[in-house]
Amino acid sequence: MDLRTWTENPVKGENKKKVRLIDEQIQRAADIYHTWQCEGTDGTKYEVPELYRSVGIDEIEKKGWSLVPSRYIEFIDHDLGIDFNAEMSRIQKEMRDVLAQEKQSQKMLKDAFRGIGYGID
Secondary structure (H helix, E strand, O other): OOOOOOOOOEOOOOOOOOEOOOHHHHHHHHHHHHHHHHHOOOOOOOEEOOOEEOOOHHHHHHOOOOOOHHHOOOOOOHHHHOOHHHHHHHHHHHHHHHHHHHHHHHHHHHHHHHHOOOOOO
């Protein structure tokens, strides 16, 4: 089970990133475990991408006895659904607006200094 996606309720003041699981998350993790314990699995039916997957000992052996979750749990590339051209066009427009505001602010600042007799040109 890989709970890295359960990021609500961060614990503040800790050196490492930690979260405090809420009762519903604890119950869900317990349900996943108890269902796996009761039903068993051959490693093909008991999985939810990015959360858990049960595998047999043969697969663990094939992966060099590694128990790192990312070697077994499927991760989905969420960026595949992004229209990059549309997103970059949106960002480009926002940056144009930000840069125009910055130019306006610089002009106002220069005018203000000029107004009090201390031009900064």
